[in-house]
Amino acid sequence: MDLLTEQDTVEAALLDSCRTGDVAAFATLVDTYKDRIYNMAFRYLGRHEDAEDVAQETFVRAYRGIQDFEGRSRVYTWLYSIAGNLARNHVRDRARKGRNQAVSLDQISDRGAALAQDFGAAAETPGTLAQAHELQDLLQQCVEELPEHYRLVFILRTYEGLTYDEIAEAVRCPRGTVKSRLNQARVQLRDRLKAMSVL
Amino acid sequence: MKLYEACEEVQEEFSALLDDELDPAEVEGVEAHLSTCAECLRELDSLKKMHTVYGALPAVSAPAGFHVTTEETSKSTPISLRVDPRHTRMKSYKPLFAAAAMFLLIATMWGAMQMASREDVATTGTEASASDSVFNVALVETETSETAADAVGTLEKKSMSAAPEPPVASHVAAETTGAEGISAKRMMAVEEDAVTASPSFETPMEPERRFATKRVDNRDIWTQEGYADQAVMTLTQDSPELRDILSGNPNLAKIVNVVDEVVFEYEDRWYRVSQ
Numbered sequence: 001m002d003l004l005t006e007q008d009t010v011e012a013a014l015l016d017s018c019r020t021g022d023v024a025a026f027a028t029l030v031d032t033y034k035d036r037i038y039n040m041a042f043r044y045l046g047r048h049e050d051a052e053d054v055a056q057e058t059f060v061r062a063y064r065g066i067q068d069f070e071g072r073s074r075v076y077t078w079l080y081s082i083a084g085n086l087a088r089n090h091v092r093d094r095a096r097k098g099r100n101q102a103v104s105l106d107q108i109s110d111r112g113a114a115l116a117q118d119f120g121a122a123a124e125t126p127g128t129l130a131q132a133h134e135l136q137d138l139l140q141q142c143v144e145e146l147p148e149h150y151r152l153v154f155i156l157r158t159y160e161g162l163t164y165d166e167i168a169e170a171v172r173c174p175r176g177t178v179k180s181r182l183n184q185a186r187v188q189l190r191d192r193l194k195a196m197s198v199l
Numbered sequence: 200m201k202l203y204e205a206c207e208e209v210q211e212e213f214s215a216l217l218d219d220e221l222d223p224a225e226v227e228g229v230e231a232h233l234s235t236c237a238e239c240l241r242e243l244d245s246l247k248k249m250h251t252v253y254g255a256l257p258a259v260s261a262p263a264g265f266h267v268t269t270e271e272t273s274k275s276t277p278i279s280l281r282v283d284p285r286h287t288r289m290k291s292y293k294p295l296f297a298a299a300a301m302f303l304l305i306a307t308m309w310g311a312m313q314m315a316s317r318e319d320v321a322t323t324g325t326e327a328s329a330s331d332s333v334f335n336v337a338l339v340e341t342e343t344s345e346t347a348a349d350a351v352g353t354l355e356k357k358s359m360s361a362a363p364e365p366p367v368a369s370h371v372a373a374e375t376t377g378a379e380g381i382s383a384k385r386m387m388a389v390e391e392d393a394v395t396a397s398p399s400f401e402t403p404m405e406p407e408r409r410f411a412t413k414r415v416d417n418r419d420i421w422t423q424e425g426y427a428d429q430a431v432m433t434l435t436q437d438s439p440e441l442r443d444i445l446s447g448n449p450n451l452a453k454i455v456n457v458v459d460e461v462v463f464e465y466e467d468r469w470y471r472v473s474q
Contacts, residue, residue, distance in 0.1 A: 056265070060267055158254060180213045187246070
């Protein structure tokens with residue numbers, strides 16, 4: 001039995017237990033995926049309180065819908081699918097109420113020069129560079145400015161490490177669309193960072 | 200080997216190349232193009248740099264107290280309470296007192312609701328008086344009062360099971376309906392943002408499950424959206440205006456006495472009371 005099959009079997013057993021109303025099994029499911037879902041939501045929304053809301057609601061909905069989850073996709077792509085939709089709705093809701101906090105890149109572009117200096121100093125160690133708090137904020141804001149359909153695939157790939165097939169499953173679009181959106185997302189991000197002299 | 204005719208065509212493959220998602224023939228074709236095109240090489244290099252920077256960002260984890268609450272899960276895991284630190288602080292030095300007070304309040308209110316309900320039946324045509332004043336109350340327990348919060352949750356469930364016809368939402372933090380002529384203004388979880396990807400996930404709930412999950416939703420509404428856009432007037436404990444409001448609303452008075460900070464709506468205006 002290879003690793004993937006073993007993982008599938010464990011996951012299937014966990015889901016079966018959840019479907020029978022086994023609370024401990026569901027708690028295990030939450031425990032297994034909460035960090036991933038939270039991280040995705042945070043990268044999408046940029047605020048911890050919003051990420052927590054979305055992550056919690058994701059699991060509440062998963063709990064309600066677990067009977068209908070047929071297991072044809074991986075459970076985490078299903079959870080990402082729910083979380084992605086909730087996050088998107090959250091952004092729209094905030095926009096309706098005029099409470100989106102995304103800062104226009106025009107407003108932050110004056111920080112680019114200073115960050116570029118840091119970048120120049122640490123260009124050979126981008127890992128170190130990314131630790132810089134301010135740059136993290138700026139990178140996050142750039143992601144938040146991506147169009148929604150680009151943003152989700154970018155997050156699922158970059159932060160969550162999903163394959164294109166898994167992203168296609170979570171976003172419910174063809175693999176080719178994932179590939180194209182991801183490329184567009186990266187080109188946009190690269191161009192924005194370049195415009196701010198960060199790259 | 201796949202042949203690429205234009206730079207644009209090759210550049211569309213760069214992202215997948217970085218992700219190792221191209222098949223060998225595509226990789227071979229892209230590399231062949233790159234060996235003769237300095238512009239595409241620069242393009243790929245800049246994308247690679249951006250890719251590396253983003254890839255180095257640390258993951259964030261769910262907070263330590265992260266829990267998901269449904270009726271079933273709450274039996275074995277702590278009730279998850281949303282905390283709005285801006286507006287809601289239970290007196291940290293009196294968690295048990297608070298739990299007891301909450302219990303009394305819930306019991307009182309439930310009894311009052313039953314009495315009011317019977318009175319309504321007995322005195323037909325008098326419902327106008329019950330809607331003279333309307334208030335909503337927002338309060339949330341803090342992390343330090345989880346014991347109290349759990350107790351409240353448990354007690355609520357007990358009161359639910361004891362009730363012949365459980366109310367749809369009887370949580371004290373969500374709404375109250377008192378005998379003193381206060382009609383609750385319901386803030387139900389608004390499902391206008393239906394999850395389009397999973398419509399079939401919405402399954403009919405038994406009353407208990409609906410109650411439990413709705414309570415969480417209600418708390419979201421209350422703490423984050425119920426009054427976030429409202430002008431909120433701050434009242435001190437000894438202000439005549441507050442005394443005037445509380446004199447006609449003893450249930451609200453009990454809440455104000457228990458919680459450090461309460462935000463409520465009364466006759467279409469929002470008030471905050473701090474200790």
